[in-house]
Amino acid sequence: MRLYWELARYGFRRTAIYRSAALSGAITNTFFGFLRAYTFIALFQTRGEVGGYVLADALAFTFITQGMAALIALWAWWPIAETVQTGQVASDLSRPYDYQFAWLAQDYGRALFQLVARSVPPFVVGMIAFGITVPTDPLIWLAIIPSIVLAVAVSFGWRFILNLTTFWWIDQRGIANTSMLVATLFSGFLVPLAMWPDGVREVVYALPFASMVAIPIDVFLGKLQGVDLVAALALQAFWAVVLLALGRLVLSAALHKLVVQGG
């Protein structure tokens, strides 16, 4: 356990080295937040409420999503693929720890840094510029923590599998493009799922991608109460377990394929 704690700290420090990258990333995230916020402000002049979202919700949604992109590494995260390409993976696999959990621990360290560096600043700017507010209900704060922890686990489970495809397909750019598209669209990153067409929305909500972005946001905005809240957290937990288990299967298949040259 202590080992994984150290790995998480290592993941935190490793990400924290790139301070200027984090700063400029946060600036870019915030700028896009502004653009999207103005779009919603103009759209909501034609209607007061859509799918249970009012303008204030949409503005909060905008700045939370901009912050979450880095938190769950929605777009680019290929450190495992790089170790496969360089051969480093062989020595990583022979270390006395659980390979998947070791990466998961590091990913939590990374996510914690991104939460501080990339998620909070855009939101604070949004609070100042657009008057978005934080929830006052303590129950929401109690629920948002496990929801984010699970969102990181689900997204890690997904990214772990994507990275392992490098064992079969050394050039991961095609996979990267496709996964970016799927995750961006179905996570409810661009448009709140509540505004999606009926019929499509329910299906997308059940997919693992909604557990990465849409559910934590709905928890934060207080859209999920009581039984719905518990069910949403359960859905996140379900996908975390399924994707992590699937990742272990893919890993064992990859190990059958791995041939280490030299010695």
Add this chain to the structure above:
Amino acid sequence: MSLRDWRPRGPYPPAPSPVRGGGGDGWPAPLPRALGRGVPGRVLPDFTLYAALVRAQVSAQLQYRGSFVVQAVGQFLATFVDFITLVFLFQRFPSIAGWTLGEVAFLYGLGGLAFGISDLLCGGFDGLSKMIRLGTFDRVLTRPVGTFAQVLAGDVQIRRLGRIVQGMVTLGLAVSWVEVAWTAPKVAVLVSAVVAGVVIFTAIWVIGAAITFWTVETSEVTNVFTYGGEALVSYPMPIYAEGLRRFFTFVVPLVFVSYLPALYILEKADPLGLPPVLQLCSPIVAVVFLLVARFCWALGVRHYQGTGS
């Protein structure tokens, strides 16, 4: 960098051979004869060199046809996501600032097409930071052709065609959705708007790259003006706050990429009250902005000292 590294491998000078160049003997394909007399800054040799370098890259990338197709399709779809978003939003909202879905799609397609072409052309400027860090920019300086053309030709990725196709598809859809009474001047404005948009985005890439001569690291803030700029021009200008609008009119002239030409083509009223003649001025503004960018570039190259490794 030691002397040994820049010398080509193999016998030096190489034995004359009819298959030299492109024959896998480590030598680059011979460049057109005119290049030998190339003078820095001269337009014509720079252009010939540019064409030769781009041709070489394109044929290299086409060697991996499967990879190219997968990536181009990926680029197409990745940028198409934003458009799907737009369609979803308009299912729930009738219009934005008085613009319908078709009209916004027109802005979106125009901006996307211009940005896509500039993205295809300007990959080299995006990679300048790496050239400076690795010291390969020194090599650029020693060659008898302009630095601008060399860097411009440095990284042309044809997979980015996917983005261009996406812009064209969106623009085509938009034109079929809105009723445009096409006239010759409107067609001319449309074509010149695309060209002007490419030049304006290119100038942004160049200025962003020129800044790296001082900062070494690519300032990711450049993304705000490139990718962010593309997002900005996809929606009608009046939705933005006044400060933002002024900035993107007078400092970085993104308003000329899509909003002003679209007002002319779609015959829409401008609540911002900008002089209508500006709707035709995109090419002039683009050329001026590019000259500013070239000036920044020249300053940057003069300031360049190498990273010392």
